[in-house]
Amino acid sequence: xxxxxxxxxxxxxxxxxxxxxxTLAGMLAEYAGWWKKPVIGGVAAACVVLAGYVxxxxxxxxxxxxxxxxxxxxxxxxxxxxxYAEDANTSLPLYITYxxxxxxxxxxxxxxxxxxxxxx
Numbered sequence: 001x002x003x004x005x006x007x008x009x010x011x012x013x014x015x016x017x018x019x020x021x022x023t024l025a026g027m028l029a030e031y032a033g034w035w036k037k038p039v040i041g042g043v044a045a046a047c048v049v050l051a052g053y054v055x056x057x058x059x060x061x062x063x064x065x066x067x068x069x070x071x072x073x074x075x076x077x078x079x080x081x082x083x084y085a086e087d088a089n090t091s092l093p094l095y096i097t098y099x100x101x102x103x104x105x106x107x108x109x110x111x112x113x114x115x116x117x118x119x120x
Contacts, residue, residue, distance in 0.1 A: 003057060003058075006057035007057055009055070010052070010055040010056050010057060010063070013051055013055040014048055014051045014052050014055065014067055017047050017048060017051035018044055018047065018048050018051075018071075020047075021043050021044045021046075021047035021048075022040050022043070022044040024043075025039050025040045025042075025043035025044060026039070026040045035093070037079070037082075037093035038092065038093040038096040038097070041075055041079075041093050041094065041096060041097030041100070042096050042097055042099075042100035043100070044071075044097070045068075045071055045075065045097045045098070045100045045101030045104065046100045046101065046103070046104040048067050048068075048071045048101070049064050049067055049068050049071070049101050049104040049105050049108065050064075050104055050108065051067075052064045052066070052067030052068075053067075053105075053108045060108070060112065061105075061108060061109060061112055064104075064105055064108050065105060068101045068102065068104075068105050071097075071101055072097075072098055072101065075094060075097045075098070076094065079091075079093065079094045079097075
């Protein structure tokens with residue numbers, strides 16, 4: 001029961017992190033005059049993978065990888081649903097989103113290897 005509660009809390013943390021990071025990234029991009037979709041996607045992907053890694057009760061790297069896959073599917077659906085005029089005829093924002101999520105997973109993997117490696 002305790003494990004299920006921790007897993008549920010992790011899911012809530014990741015969902016809240018996604019909403020907050022996407023909203024704040026969109027506001028920043030709007031304020032700075034940047035291309036919104038790659039900023040929103042990249043920041044949200046990185047935050048989701050990192051939140052999934054940090055909040056996972058166990059098997060942290062696998063959980064982060066699962067959130068990367070879930071996020072990639074959601075990003076693919078959302079990129080078609082929420083079209084901005086500046087996004088016409090390009091998939092670059094989606095590729096940036098995927099790259100940021102994957103880069104964050106890679107950083108989690110490196111951190112885990114360094115953090116849990118036996119010290120000599």
